[in-house]
Amino acid sequence: MSYADKVFKQNVEDILQNGVWDTDYPVRPHWEDGTPAHTIKKFGIVNTYD
Template sequence: MTYADNIFKENIKNILENGVFSENARPKYKDGKIANSKYITGAFATYDLSKGQFPITTLRRIPIKSAIKELSWIYQ
């Protein structure tokens, strides 16, 4: 497990234990019910690339090709 994976898991645990539910959220489900979310504020992480701490998790699929295409489009 990578450094980013550990931070991701800690953030998820923190959201589940200490998060608050949104009120009057704009997103809605197909049936019209409001789609509230649980969140925390002020979460951040720092990575030291010289120690191999790359900010991409391996726990979820990351669309690397899409990110590269978007960066390529920006710099053209």
């Protein structure tokens, strides 16, 4: 696994554990069955690579 892969995996785990869901807000995207397609997000993630 490359360094970039490890950083990506850490970011995904951080988002899943500490991210903010938009379930309290109306969203425009919907799944094919009509249910809202909510997202989880975390702002301010910065990755630097050497």
